[in-house]
Amino acid sequence: MEEDTDFRIRFSSLCFITDHVGFHGTIKSSPSDFVVIEIDERGQLVNKATDEPIYKMSKGLPEPNNFAKKTKLGLQNLVFEEGGNQKVSILVRCSDDDQNHQPGSEKEDAIHDGTSKGEEEKVYALGSLLDEKTNELLDQFACDIKEKWNSESELTGPSPEFSLGRILDKNQRAILHSAIRQKFPFLITVGKNSEIVVKPNLEYKELCQLVSEEEASDFFKYLDAKKENSKFTFKPDTNKDHRKAVHHFVNKKFGNLVETKSFPEANYNAGNPNTVITVRFREKAHKHRKRCVESQERKVIYTAFTLQKENLEMFEAIGFLAVILGVIPSDFSYAGLKDKKAITYQAMVVRKVTPESVKNQINDSANLRERILEAIENVKHKGFVNYYGPQRFGIGRKVHTDQIGLALLKSEMVKAVKLFLTPEDLDDPVNKAKKYFLQTEDAKGTLSLMPEFKVRERALLESLHRFSMTEEGCIQAWFSFPHSMRIFYIHAYSSKIWNEAVSYRLATYGSRVVEGDLVCLDEDGDDEQFPNNKVHLVTEEEESANAYAIHQVVLPVLGYNVQYPKNKVGLWYQEVLSRDGLQTCRFKVPTLKLNVPGCYRKILKQPRNLSYQLIEEHGIDVKAEGSHIDEATLSLLISFDLDASCYATVCLREIMKHDF
Incomplete structure (x- = not known):
């Protein structure tokens, strides 16, 4: 997701007072995950009538291995809110990965490794490996999906599927997976034992709402090819909010496989500052590939391990493991599906992953609990840098509140008004009205465009209509706002x-x-x-x-x-x-x-009455060559009191060493 550059720079440059490593995680996937309660002058919580916090916290610190088990996967987007003098109870879903990513069985199936064969050979494979009848049915299935999407009718009920039947040869299955996705990038292929099942690629449809169908097709073909050191570039785009949406889509769906960056278009002129979004594969997706010393050709590596899962579908478990190991679900081989509502043990093999990399992931996951506990204890005793939080300045806006304040301090009243009415790159009625005002300075005409619910904007415009867009008129317009x-x-x-x-x-x-x-x-x-x-x-x-x-x-x-x-x-x-x-x-x-x-x-503050608990949300056990991993998405339930004017997100930033 592309961020407000000035905002990102000013907050990424802020420092920390503690020296622990930190960890990544997500905050507030539901309103009850972030509870803020004011503390009155007597030091009492203002909700004392109920005397019950949203989450019951132990007075003492619970033992680190005291985990409550749930079955839950996924991380959500970051959202923040807080008040002044406050008691904060927060649920943080923790990860030691660098991206906030929501794994899921369907979306992971859209990313398969494919072979390195050319486009013509892949298309030819459909004719050579599938009989004529199956090819016709596959073409018809693809046409039906496209027709329903083009007619904008919803695919109701379970996602439609088309089975190619069982393909016993593993190499032929790999070729077919890639050939189908290259010919039909709006479809995904799923391996079920030796069977290949074709489904609609819902991520493709979602991306088509942001970019052209041609770009969406090329993007998913790029993902399928997975060529080392290759890049994919979306078409130049001047709309910042649209670029944000594209960044957000790619990072949310495929953030553990690829990364995105924005660059000015080559040879652009100042009057048309086009920006392009470039996508490239993360290095870890290829680091396990080796060359044979003798032939300098690719060498495929296989690692065997034992999977233990509890109350989890096999495809969910495979999708989760694919994310943390930087591979794709079709890289796993196993002898059949095991029950969800059970504790199951199963021999598995993953290709293109070395035993060392599995061990590294084991160590990372085992260390995550220690890192979380060390971080909390560090901030509990040393405190955090008492920064003003990002919400004080207006997150993700073209104009921040401090810029308007600077203009007012310099008595640049007209400039301050224009900054206040600067539109975002959105095509909604509010921003259309603001654009019209900056182009015309017609306050009366802008009032007719400005929605009724924008009370402050309308009050300012009414004053400007009465007093005119002069320095004195803008001074009077600012008096339409209360002193506060x-x-x-x-x-x-x-x-x-x-x-x-x-x-x-x-x-x-x-x-x-x-x-x-x-x-x-x-x-x-x-x-x-x-x-x-x-x-x-x-x-x-x-x-x-x-x-x-x-x-x-x-x-x-x-x-x-x-x-x-x-x-x-x-x-x-x-x-x-x-x-x-x-x-x-x-x-x-x-x-x-x-x-x-x-x-x-x-410059420093300390949280008071801090208590916390780690909650294990699901379990996947992996054993490889004497090592053991209990792959679990952790949730950190933390509660603390803060003085007036402190920010809970700033305290969490110090704990997690993570810029929100």
């Missing part, structure tokens, strides 16, 4: 600078408290409410005596009534203000009746 909304944008800019400042402070001095740092002398004071007389400038003697700890260090949030550090960090603040044209700014905007005194914010 106007000052919110100023605070967003200050928050952005504070995030950058703390990253610079930690990169420059680390966890040492040095001369010129600012420290808080009031341990009981509320965060961001420290008066100047409670903020102390560290002296050279105090640095030498280690008089203060890093958790006491604060940095100023921009305003007219704050002091700055007297070291390199203070100089950094001045350089940044100069960079943004605010070297003479007093953080007062009298025309909008905005006065920003500023405050201080601790």
Whole structure:
């Protein structure tokens, strides 16, 4: 998925205070996975009437091997929400893989390795390996699927299937798998023992809603060919949101097999900045292939292992193993299907995977539990960098709230209005209205286009229609917003600078408290409410005596009534203000009746009352050459309290070492 570049850069550059490895995972696949409860002035949860959290947590830390078993596969997309002073209960589905991917038996069947034979030979294989009647029925099945899709009628009931019958020769089956997918990329082939079953490729249909049918066909042929060091490029695209959708589709469906990147089209001009999405196979999909020393030809490697599964369909288990080993379901051989509702043991063979790679996956999975527990304990004792969370700035938007705040601080009122009304690359009524306004500055005409539910936009436009699109008219238009909304944008800019400042402070001095740092002398004071007389400038003697700890260090949030550090960090603040044209700014905007005194914010915070539990969601046991793996998707159930103005996602970022 293509991300907002500026947003991604500013948050990927933020640092960590802890030194554990971290892990990948997904947050909030359902609303009950992310529970936020405010804490009142007496320290009580505001839902005290029920006195029951969504998840019952043990007061003490449960034993690491205390796992509740469920049958569940899959990871969902990241979604975040949180409040201020809060108690947070969160369910995180954990993975040590680099991609958030949702495996499933159907989608994995769409990715088969195929042979390296040419296109003509593959098509010829259908005529040579299938009898005339079977070929005709296959063509008719393909035509029926295409006709239903072209008529936009839904395929109701179970997915239609066409069986080619049993093909006893393994090499012939491999050739047929690839030949069918090359000729009919809108179909997938599934191996059931020696039988080949053909089904509609639902991912193909989904991709056709984003790109042309020609591109979709070429993309799935590229996946099937699976040629080393090859690339596939979608057609140039100027629509950023459309590119995001294509990135998201490819990474969600095939993220463990391929990776995507966006590049400016070669020889593009500034007036037409086309961007292309390039897809390439991940290196791990080919790293197990070796060359014979004698003939320099491909050598096929086979590894035998024992599969133990519990309450799981065979095709689900194979799909899951294919993902973690970087192969495809047809690379597995086995002697038959075993019951789902049972604990079964079964001899299996996987090709193109060395025993060493299986062992590596075993070690990775075994280490995942240890990494999770180490990460939580680390943050519990050392804390996390107290960044303002990404939702403060507007995730995934062309214009972030801090950009509007900077324009207001510089009294660029017309620019601020235009930034507020900047459209996204979407073709919905709201963005059509915004596009019309930027093209015409016709507030009255834009009002007729703007949907009624966009209350703030309509209030601004009504003022502009009354006062005109002049500097004074835009000042009046901003008064259509309440004071809290106007000052919110100023605070967003200050928050952005504070995030950058703390990253610079930690990169420059680390966890040492040095001369010129600012420290808080009031341990009981509320965060961001420290008066100047409670903020102390560290002296050279105090640095030498280690008089203060890093958790006491604060940095100023921009305003007219704050002091700055007297070291390199203070100089950094001045350089940044100069960079943004605010070297003479007093953080007062009298025309909008905005006065920003500023405050201080601790650079580190610690979660309180932290408890957690690991939950094993399903089990697949693999044994190979004396090694053992219990392949399970883990869920981490974690609960903690945070002070006001802290962000739960920022705490989770430190635990997981993962930028959301």
